[in-house]
Amino acid sequence: MNATENASAIKGGEFLIRDTPADSIFIPEEWNEEQLMIAQTCTEFLAQNVAPILDRIDQQEEGLMQHLMEQAGELGLLGISVPEEYGGFGKDFKTSMLVAEKLGAGNSFSVAFSAHTGIGTLPILYYGNDEQKAKYIPKLASGEWKGAYCLTEPGAGSDANSGRSRAKLSEDGKHYIINGQKMWITNAGFADVFTVFAKIDDDENLSAFIVEKGFEGLSLNPEEHKMGIKGSSTRQVFFNDCKVPVENLLSERGNGFKIAVNILNLGRIKLGGATLGAGKQIINFSVNYANEREQFGRPISKYGAIRYKLAEQVIKVYASESAIYRASQNMEEATEHMIAEGMDPIKAKLKGTEQYAIEAAIIKVDASETLDYVVDEGVQIYGGMGYSAEAPMDRAYRDSRINRIFEGTNEINRMLTVDMMLKRAMKGELNLMGPAEKVAKELMSIPDFGASEDETLFSKEKKYISGFKKAVLMVAGAAVQKLMMQLGKEQEVLMNLADMLIQLYVAESLQLRVEKLVAMKGEEASALQLDIMRVFINDAAEKIHKAGKEALNSFAEGDERRMMMMGLRRFTKTEDINTTAARRNIAAKVIEENKYPF
DSSP states (O other): OOTTSOGGGSOTTGGGTSOOOGGGSOOGGGOOHHHHHHHHHHHHHIIIIIGGGHHHHHTTOTTHHHHHHHHHHHTTGGGTTSOGGGTSOOOOHHHHHHHHHHHTTSTHHHHHHHHHHTTTTHHHHHHOOHHHHHHHHHHHHHTSSOEEEEOOBTTBSSSGGGOOOEEEEOTTSSEEEEEEEEEEEETTTTOSEEEEEEEETTOSSOEEEEEETTSTTEEEOOOOOOSSOTTSOEEEEEEEEEEEEGGGEESSTTOHHHHHHHHHHHHHHHHHHHHHHHHHHHHHHHHHHHHHOEETTEEGGGSHHHHHHHHHHHHHHHHHHHHHHHHHHHHHHHHHHHHHTTOOHHHHHHHHHHHTHHHHHHHHHHHHHHHHHHHHHHHHHHGGGGGSTTSHHHHHHHHHGGGGTTTSOHHHHHHHHHHHHHHHHHTTSSOOHHHHHHHHHHHTSOOOOSOOTTOOTTHHHHHHHHHHHHHHHHHHHHHHHHHGGGGGGOHHHHHHHHHHHHHHHHHHHHHHHHHHHHHHHOTGGGHHHHHHHHHHHHHHHHHHHHHHHHHHHHHOOHHHHHHHHHHHHHHTOOOOOOHHHHHHHHHHHHHHHTSOOO
16 A cells, blocks of 8 residues: 555545555544634533533433523534534534534533434435535524434334334325334433334335324323433334324335434444543542542552552543544545535545544544553542442443443344444445455565664554554455354354454554654654553453454364464564553653543
8 A cells, every 4th residue: 555645535445455544534632712612611611501500410300401401502612523504614524523522521511412413413415415404404593493313113223124013004195193102212302303113015125204293193101110210211112103204205115124224323423422422530639639539648649559540541432532533534534535526425424434433443443441440440549439429430330331231232243343343244245355364474474573673653553553453454365264144143143253353443443643743743742642552552452352262162173273373473572661651651641640641
């Protein structure tokens, strides 16, 4: 590959087989003044309107969430990515991701916000006709109306297309009559507009409908009692001969499953942004408490065990952030390229997102599990107070858990990551075969353990990441060859491969970010980020090796297995570094600033 090739030409999933130049990616250190002002508006909104009343929100005080949504709408926060012609700000995708991140620290409010601006608004914006968009989008962008999304059913969760809700055209041809039941519907208690999925007659695929709260035949169950996000409205929605005007069919008949899949791709990366914002807030709580809480005569932030936790929280969040905004830039550039070629802007946004569905699934898994780690360690830093409902960790711990289930469970997303990669290869969209064969030949060669003569600041890390790619290609190639059509049933192997891909993508994203940062600010000014990168890549090597080893042990045998195990060790080998010293450096900065410092 030509390393100077424009990043927009790198397709989704190609990170496995192609290198990305560092100067082509976007890093959060590049936010412009307007974007920083929007971020500050979000932060101030939460501080002034949400944080002081979290208990009232969790008690679902009548009308409170609706009022908060309307306040957010008055500030334009509900219409950041909505075109100006429909009352929005028309900002780019990265800016909408920044808003998702900043408002992600809003606990239950962030769930209502994300559901409204994402799955509540985007199906109509992206798939509605001109009349539908003109009628609904301005009211959704302003907050006058709130949106919800009705896909999940009691017997159809991850397998969404198996839903039993049915729609039938009325005898006079003026209405679709919908019958069915939906569950776990976010914002259902106060939504004015529902995007509802049902099959028309005996269709194989779902269709989508725009259903207003006042339509005859729509009813709601009481609020669900949940482990966390207690302030978020979650109800079952029933359709009993619900009359929906034929003009409220969204897109074409049978196109509902495609709508659902594409909106979920957006939802996954947006969820990554929201969990990033929550993670940074938890780090702030953690270090604040560690600096204030004294044991044995000094603050607990002086102790190595606590410093390890603070550093590891920061390392994981900074790495996730690197992947999130790398993928956001990819989606944005793909969209802009398609628009420049004459594609309708809305269609281009959908295609741009769809192109990076693999990366969106990776980010959803990594970011949600990063937040769970950060919150869990936050509870531990607080000690006994972490278990008390009087401290913030109680709510944060419970609220975090849903993110590994939202937008497709992490297990489903792991398997989707591998499935999409292999399907693109089968279609000829990704050339995995050539690189995999090259790695297979390399296994037979004598490894080169010599130092490079032209070693640069990042040459070691680039070599490690190149090795990680070879490890994934080797294990995946062997799995496909050995298991063939049975691979789809070997879920443990698929999970191993997904874990390898996730660690690879996040590690490379982090390395590219730090490389670009050094080019902007210099090595000395980026010393802590270099520490973060080195620790993360060191740990990623161990995780990739473990996942690869488990996969190989499950299907390979004899000399073949021994040879691949040797290759796996070679491809995941890194030089020993003092991770303790690096983590101490990172922790010292967090403790000094008493907040997430990057």
